[in-house]
Amino acid sequence: MKPSSSRSEPEPPRGSGSATRTPFSSSGSASQAAGGGLLSGLSGAAEVDAELTDPALLTALLDVERALAEAGAECGVLPESAAEAIAQRCRPEVFDLAALAEGADAAGNPVVPLVRQLTAAVPAAARPWVHHGATSQDVLDTGLVLVATRAGAPLLRQLDAAIGAAAGLADRHRDTVLLARTLGQAAAPTTFGLKAAGWLLGLLDARTRLTAARSALPAQLGGAVGTLAALGPAGPEVADRLAARLGIATPRLPWHTRRQPLLDLAAALGSLLAATGKVGLDVGLLAQTEVAEVAEGGGPGRGGSSAMPHKRNPVDAVLLGAAARRGPHLVGTLFAAAVQEHERATGGWHAEWEPLLDLLRLAGGATARTARLLSRLEVRPERMRENLDALGGRILAEAVAARLAPALGRADAHDVLARAVAAPDFRAALLADPAVRAHLTERELDQALDPANWLGSAGTFVDGALGEYRASEAYRNSEKRT
Numbered sequence: 457m458k459p460s461s462s463r464s465e466p467e468p469p470r471g472s473g474s475a476t477r478t479p480f481s482s483s484g485s486a487s488q489a490a491g492g493g494l495l496s497g498l499s500g501a502a503e504v505d506a507e508l509t510d511p512a513l514l515t516a517l518l519d520v521e522r523a524l525a526e527a528g529a530e531c532g533v534l535p536e537s538a539a540e541a542i543a544q545r546c547r548p549e550v551f552d553l554a555a556l557a558e559g560a561d562a563a564g565n566p567v568v569p570l571v572r573q574l575t576a577a578v579p580a581a582a583r584p585w586v587h588h589g590a591t592s593q594d595v596l597d598t599g600l601v602l603v604a605t606r607a608g609a610p611l612l613r614q615l616d617a618a619i620g621a622a623a624g625l626a627d628r629h630r631d632t633v634l635l636a637r638t639l640g641q642a643a644a645p646t647t648f649g650l651k652a653a654g655w656l657l658g659l660l661d662a663r664t665r666l667t668a669a670r671s672a673l674p675a676q677l678g679g680a681v682g683t684l685a686a687l688g689p690a691g692p693e694v695a696d697r698l699a700a701r702l703g704i705a706t707p708r709l710p711w712h713t714r715r716q717p718l719l720d721l722a723a724a725l726g727s728l729l730a731a732t733g734k735v736g737l738d739v740g741l742l743a744q745t746e747v748a749e750v751a752e753g754g755g756p757g758r759g760g761s762s763a764m765p766h767k768r769n770p771v772d773a774v775l776l777g778a779a780a781r782r783g784p785h786l787v788g789t790l791f792a793a794a795v796q797e798h799e800r801a802t803g804g805w806h807a808e809w810e811p812l813l814d815l816l817r818l819a820g821g822a823t824a825r826t827a828r829l830l831s832r833l834e835v836r837p838e839r840m841r842e843n844l845d846a847l848g849g850r851i852l853a854e855a856v857a858a859r860l861a862p863a864l865g866r867a868d869a870h871d872v873l874a875r876a877v878a879a880p881d882f883r884a885a886l887l888a889d890p891a892v893r894a895h896l897t898e899r900e901l902d903q904a905l906d907p908a909n910w911l912g913s914a915g916t917f918v919d920g921a922l923g924e925y926r927a928s929e930a931y932r933n934s935e936k937r938t
Contacts (some may be wrong), residue, residue: 503610504820516602518546527697531690534585541582589687597676608670614823616930619659621830621903623925625652628823633907645907650914653921658731663787675699679711681799690698713796725815726787732822740773770810772829786811848882849905856904863895
């Protein structure tokens with residue numbers, strides 16, 4: 457089978473009513489799919505969740521059955537009248553979800569009872585042609601690909617918003633001096649713009665991987681054992697037309713037990729959760745009471761405690777961390793399930809379905825939450841400077857040593873600074889040291905102790921990250937919306 461081109465623009469979501477919900481609300485069906493409305497809103501996002509419900513999956517499965525019949529008719533392997541009759545009945549309202557769920561338990565997957573209901577719903581003359589040439593895995597795999605593709609459209613919109621917010625912070629705070637921390641300890645000066653640029657590139661890289669994985673998700677059509685024998689010589693053409701009708705890629709050959717397309721998607725989603733989790737972790741640490749260099753926005757009452765009225769907890773940051781911790785286990789399940797027997801798996805395939813939907817739901821919630829967090833983030837440059845100054849210049853020891861090294865040698869300069877760092881007043885100790893006074897004036901020493909003079913290429917790095925953003929699809933999409 458030759459590859460077919462994928463859609464250049466995301467298909468509009470098929471879920472009903474999602475546009476009227478707030479980003480973190482859940483409809484009844486969405487909350488059922490997520491496992492409970494009280495908790496699902498803490499990890500999902502309504503626009504993405506709407507594409508992951510049972511009705512959304514049913515719609516996708518019926519879209520596959522419709523496209524299969526129509527593609528078969530185009531290739532002459534079933535009558536056009538049968539294809540038309542099948543297409544007319546591939547409407548979700550015709551089907552009984554409860555009966556499908558009960559039948560799925562008996563059959564091991566929901567496609568078997570779906571085909572049974574669809575066959576009963578069409579005229580007698582069309583019944584032999586329902587699901588013609590396909591096996592249950594063909595329909596469920598392709599249906600899940602459609603679900604992932606459709607959920608990806610609002611997910612990418614939210615990710616673009618998060619990327620734009622990170623870029624705005626990097627641009628506005630290009631030169632805002634900040635204390636860098638390594639191994640949990642004060643290290644040297646950096647800028648808040650450079651920290652935000654790191655978030656920006658993490659999100660941009662995750663978007664690139666997700667976009668590639670999503671656009672490469674292929675249709676599945678192999679029949680009973682991957683040969684498409686029931687379709688005769690027209691099998692590859694039917695598969696091509698099926699994929700084209702659904703707007704997804706055609707695989708080189710059936711992938712019943714070759715699960716790389718889903719592994720690529722899972723890895724991309726896991727990477728996205730790591731990127732958003734990094735944002736949440738940094739913000740949570742910067743918002744600690746003792747640090748207080750940033751705070752989550754959102755107005756009075758947000759982040760309140762049930763026991764301690766004084767608290768303002770970093771809600772979004774905490775939930776981003778929770779999502780990032782759940783992601784690797786879901787990704788791991790999909791990778792563990794990918795080693796499958798011969799031409800059809802005995803459990804590995806079945807193990808993929810729910811973790812894949814959970815990953816999509818977590819990623820949707822994390823992108824929306826990251827966009828909200830960064831767009832509302834309160835940045836406190838004055839507090840950043842206070843925390844730098846509170847260290848009495850000690851974090852500039854490297855800068856002073858660099859100025860002394862040409863005259864004293866690297867080792868002796870290091871020893872001079874080590875003695876001064878141990879003194880109660882770092883600057884006074886340096887001024888009192890004959891080796892320092894012999895080679896540095898007081899003005900030169902103060903220049904060395906100015907954090908703004910020891911930022912290296914921070915500004916250049918920020919500019920480079922912003923340049924990548926302005927060349928990205930995320931930026932082009934934001935320009936279209938404005």
